[in-house]
Amino acid sequence: MDAQFKPALVEKAIYDFWEKNGYFTAKVDKQKQAFCIILPLPNANGSLHLGHAMFVHEDLMIRYHKIIGDETLWQLGLDHAGFETQYVYEKYLRKQGKSRFDFDRETLYQNIWQFVTDNKGNIKNQMRRLGFALDWSKEKFTLDPDIVQIVYQTFTKLHDAGLLYRANRLVNYCTRDGTSFSDLEVVDQEKEGTLYFIKYPLAGGGFITVATTRPETMFGDVAVMVNPKDKRYAKLVGQKVQLPLTKRIIPIIADPYVDQKFGTGAVKVTPAHDFNDFEIGKKHSLAFICVIGFDGRMQNTGIVDGLKVLPAREQTLKLLQEKGLVEKSAPHKMVAKTCYRCGNILELLPLEQWYVRVRPLVDKAKELVDKGEIKVYPKRFVRRLDMILDNFIDWNISRQVVWGIRIPAWQCAGCHEWIITAGEKPAKCSKCGSTNLQQDSDTFDTWFSSAQWPFATLRASHNEEFYDYFYPTSVMETGHDILRAWVARMIMIDYFITGKVPFKNVFLHGMVRDAKGQKMSKSKGNVIDPLIMVDKYGADALRAALIFGTKEGGDVVLSEQKIIGMRNFANKIWNIGRFIDMHISVIPSAAEGSLNAHLKTKLRDSSAPTLTVQNDSEKTLKQLNKEFKDIKKKYTRYMKGYRFSSAFDLVYHYLWHRYADYYIEQLKESLRNGNIKALEVLEQVYFETLAMLHPFIPFVTEAVWQQFHGVNSSILNYEKDMATEKR
RNA sequence: GGAGCCGUAGCUCAGUUGGCUAGAGCGUUACAUUGACAUUGUAAAGGUCACAGGUUCAAGUCCUGUCGGCUCCACCA
Numbered sequence: 001m002d003a004q005f006k007p008a009l010v011e012k013a014i015y016d017f018w019e020k021n022g023y024f025t026a027k028v029d030k031q032k033q034a035f036c037i038i039l040p041l042p043n044a045n046g047s048l049h050l051g052h053a054m055f056v057h058e059d060l061m062i063r064y065h066k067i068i069g070d071e072t073l074w075q076l077g078l079d080h081a082g083f084e085t086q087y088v089y090e091k092y093l094r095k096q097g098k099s100r101f102d103f104d105r106e107t108l109y110q111n112i113w114q115f116v117t118d119n120k121g122n123i124k125n126q127m128r129r130l131g132f133a134l135d136w137s138k139e140k141f142t143l144d145p146d147i148v149q150i151v152y153q154t155f156t157k158l159h160d161a162g163l164l165y166r167a168n169r170l171v172n173y174c175t176r177d178g179t180s181f182s183d184l185e186v187v188d189q190e191k192e193g194t195l196y197f198i199k200y201p202l203a204g205g206g207f208i209t210v211a212t213t214r215p216e217t218m219f220g221d222v223a224v225m226v227n228p229k230d231k232r233y234a235k236l237v238g239q240k241v242q243l244p245l246t247k248r249i250i251p252i253i254a255d256p257y258v259d260q261k262f263g264t265g266a267v268k269v270t271p272a273h274d275f276n277d278f279e280i281g282k283k284h285s286l287a288f289i290c291v292i293g294f295d296g297r298m299q300n301t302g303i304v305d306g307l308k309v310l311p312a313r314e315q316t317l318k319l320l321q322e323k324g325l326v327e328k329s330a331p332h333k334m335v336a337k338t339c340y341r342c343g344n345i346l347e348l349l350p351l352e353q354w355y356v357r358v359r360p361l362v363d364k365a366k367e368l369v370d371k372g373e374i375k376v377y378p379k380r381f382v383r384r385l386d387m388i389l390d391n392f393i394d395w396n397i398s399r400q401v402v403w404g405i406r407i408p409a410w411q412c413a414g415c416h417e418w419i420i421t422a423g424e425k426p427a428k429c430s431k432c433g434s435t436n437l438q439q440d441s442d443t444f445d446t447w448f449s450s451a452q453w454p455f456a457t458l459r460a461s462h463n464e465e466f467y468d469y470f471y472p473t474s475v476m477e478t479g480h481d482i483l484r485a486w487v488a489r490m491i492m493i494d495y496f497i498t499g500k501v502p503f504k505n506v507f508l509h510g511m512v513r514d515a516k517g518q519k520m521s522k523s524k525g526n527v528i529d530p531l532i533m534v535d536k537y538g539a540d541a542l543r544a545a546l547i548f549g550t551k552e553g554g555d556v557v558l559s560e561q562k563i564i565g566m567r568n569f570a571n572k573i574w575n576i577g578r579f580i581d582m583h584i585s586v587i588p589s590a591a592e593g594s595l596n597a598h599l600k601t602k603l604r605d606s607s608a609p610t611l612t613v614q615n616d617s618e619k620t621l622k623q624l625n626k627e628f629k630d631i632k633k634k635y636t637r638y639m640k641g642y643r644f645s646s647a648f649d650l651v652y653h654y655l656w657h658r659y660a661d662y663y664i665e666q667l668k669e670s671l672r673n674g675n676i677k678a679l680e681v682l683e684q685v686y687f688e689t690l691a692m693l694h695p696f697i698p699f700v701t702e703a704v705w706q707q708f709h710g711v712n713s714s715i716l717n718y719e720k721d722m723a724t725e726k727r
Numbered sequence: 728g729g730a731g732c733c734g735u736a737g738c739u740c741a742g743u744u745g746g747c748u749a750g751a752g753c754g755u756u757a758c759a760u761u762g763a764c765a766u767u768g769u770a771a772a773g774g775u776c777a778c779a780g781g782u783u784c785a786a787g788u789c790c791u792g793u794c795g796g797c798u799c800c801a802c803c804a
Contacts, residue, residue, distance in 0.1 A: 003764065004764080004766070005764095005766090195804080210804075211804060213803095213804070262803085263804060268804070274804080276802095276803095333803085334803070335803060380731065380732075381731095383731070384800095387731090387800065391800065480798095483799095484799090513739095515738080515739065517739070537766095548751090548752075549739080549740055549751065549752060551740080551741070551742095554732085554733095554740090555797095561739095561754085564766075565753065565766090566752095568764095568767090570766090572763095574763090574764080575764035575766095576763070576764085578763050578764075580763085583763095641743090643743085646742095649751075652751095660763090660764090661769095664763085
């Protein structure tokens with residue numbers, strides 16, 4: 001054995017050994033307990049970042065369960081990541097001086113398919129480098145035909161249950177990217193804005209002043225509104241106002257929604273471009289005038305048509321000022337809803353979309369969590385999940401992107417009826433019989449398919465027995481940042497379809513931060529590339545650094561220094577093995593009779609001094625055994641309680657600072673004198689410790705194991721091998 | 728406005744039914760080293776556990792309040 005553990009030399013060979021010998025391949029084995037984790041879908045087009053590296057939590061659970069003898073499945077899946085991927089592809093097109101509008105739908109889809117196919121291998125190989133024990137033989141992609149079929153069926157089942165409807169509502173729309181978003185995909189950003197006070201002429205003379213941050217939307221105003229309790233305006237309610245510039249006549253109405261203290265206490269009502277105004281508009285049966293188009297340009301104004309929103313605002317203000325209708329303006333902190341991808345300020349535009357009625361699904365999900373049918377770790381996230389479920393609003397699942405699963409709904413050109421199928425084009429309209437049917441051009445929100453992933457992936461391409469064995473899955477492990485977008489929706493949808501929970505436990509990990517506790521971002525330049533770290537220090541070092549000294553569910557502070565510290569630990573493990581190995585090689589053959597099975601096989605001829613069985617170290621060995629028994633107990637308790645950091649920390653300190661620093665030092669002299677008993681105990685405890693550490697740092701533990709047991713042996717068989725040896 | 732988390736060594740953090748002298752990693756200092764490992768070992772320095780009350784035989788841990796930081800949700804004309 002070398003004086004140092006060199007990860008780069010062994011990692012690939014060890015990984016290939018595991019993969020090729022089927023250590024990761026799951027099968028139904030009713031003699032064993034099933035343990036299944038569904039990998040949170042990485043983007044098929046993406047490459048590995050530290051967020052993915054946190055899946056090491058899943059790997060360690062899988063490996064732990066493999067070692068204790070469970071039948072494990074870590075189900076691999078890749079996401080088409082609809083808008084996300086199309087966005088990246090469009091950027092790629094732009095570099096070539098092209099845009100998506102240069103292609104028809106079918107060609108664009110095929111091009112992106114190719115683009116994704118070309119890149120799919122990256123993330124998979126990167127996950128291999130981290131040592132992930134994924135079942136590669138069961139890889140699924142969200143656009144696999146069998147998955148798509150299941151997604152269609154879910155859509156129709158929601159429809160049949162009355163949980164699906166189409167509605168014309170205001171949606172968050174990015175005019176740059178050309179698609180709508182659900183409320184969860186919107187990023188609020190504080191902006192310095194201006195509040196303008198604009199005088200609206202009263203029909204009977206005089207003015208009423210309204211305060212607004214968006215004067216350009218005044219062309220879509222349909223009323224001016226005040227609080228009914230507001231004495232200042234009591235006499236004006238019911239009167240008419242002339243919209244400045246256009247002279248259109250609108251009423252003054254009263255509604256308690258208005259805050260008397262804000263601005264002038266009078267507010268313009270623009271139902272087509274503001275959520276609250278939209279509601280007010282419905283309540284008071286007001287008209288609906290849309291003055292911003294999907295291209296982000298003004299329309300129907302007769303004055304600033306064709307201008308983009310910001311120039312239109314300036315132009316409108318200029319015209320108002322010329323007429324002396326701008327009373328004043330004041331700086332105003334406002335929150336802008338922006339596109340999470342491109343940062344563009346989103347417009348609220350009326351668009352007909354498919355919505356999932358979530359209330360019944362949410363109520364059931366809450367019940368499942370409250371009853372403990374789904375347990376959440378760390379516990380504090382139960383509250384968060386509850387709150388998330390309480391606040392869920394109906395889910396807009398339509399997206400105006402090409403890259404995705406096209407919605408299986410057709411509209412009759414004649415009677416405008418919508419017909420929903422499980423994928424196939426309907427022969428004729430079910431209402432009027434027309435054959436002129438047009439398929440919805442929209443695709444599903446990516447989360448709609450990922451929400452079905454646990455059952456969809458286990459049902460697709462597997463038989464019923466396989467599905468029954470592994471579903472419900474054991475643990476859903478993911479970042480707490482997608483509790484809402486993903487975890488909550490899986491519970492809702494999957495229970496609706498299968499009548500069972502998708503997973504029995506949820507374990508949430510935190511975000512990775514830099515050495516100063518700051519978020520990692522490209523602009524800050526503090527991003528750590530996991531693969532570079534693996535190259536430099538080995539996968540074990542990176543993995544351990546993500547677990548060591550953290551709190552379950554808390555953020556992980558990562559630095560290169562920390563990774564180096566863990567690399568040192570891997571080396572320590574290696575050298576303990578080397579130490580034992582060196583002593584085995586000098587065991588005199590005369591001792592053969594008293595050796596345990598393993599030592600016998602390792603026995604080598606040597607010219608070492610004559611054996612002297614010593615009892616001087618008996619007390620130390622007794623103490624060692626007792627202490628180790630206690631460590632094992634604690635370890636199991638921690639592992640079962642999802643306290644992985646504590647488990648790792650425990651064994652780390654035991655092996656390094658008790659086993660090596662204390663016991664080995666105590667026994668060194670005795671070993672030199674040929675104390676076989678001490679060597680046996682040290683070896684046995686060492687192997688057991690390796691097995692405990694293996695889930696966290698699989699490579700070094702396997703490398704050492706194979707040094708002792710041969711390259712065809714694996715520590716993943718530890719329990720089985722030990723059981724055989726005992727017999 | 729509602730909720731959650733956090734404040735412990737120079738830095739980053741553990742400390743889960745309240746219980747010996749409060750820990751780790753990194754950093755710092757001194758010493759050791761030819762025989763497992765310098766990616767090492769031994770030892771040291773360094774803490775009013777944010778602050779103020781309370782419960783208790785006993786509080787870093789439980790309760791109340793204050794201050795400071797972070798996050799989520801709602802609202803924002």
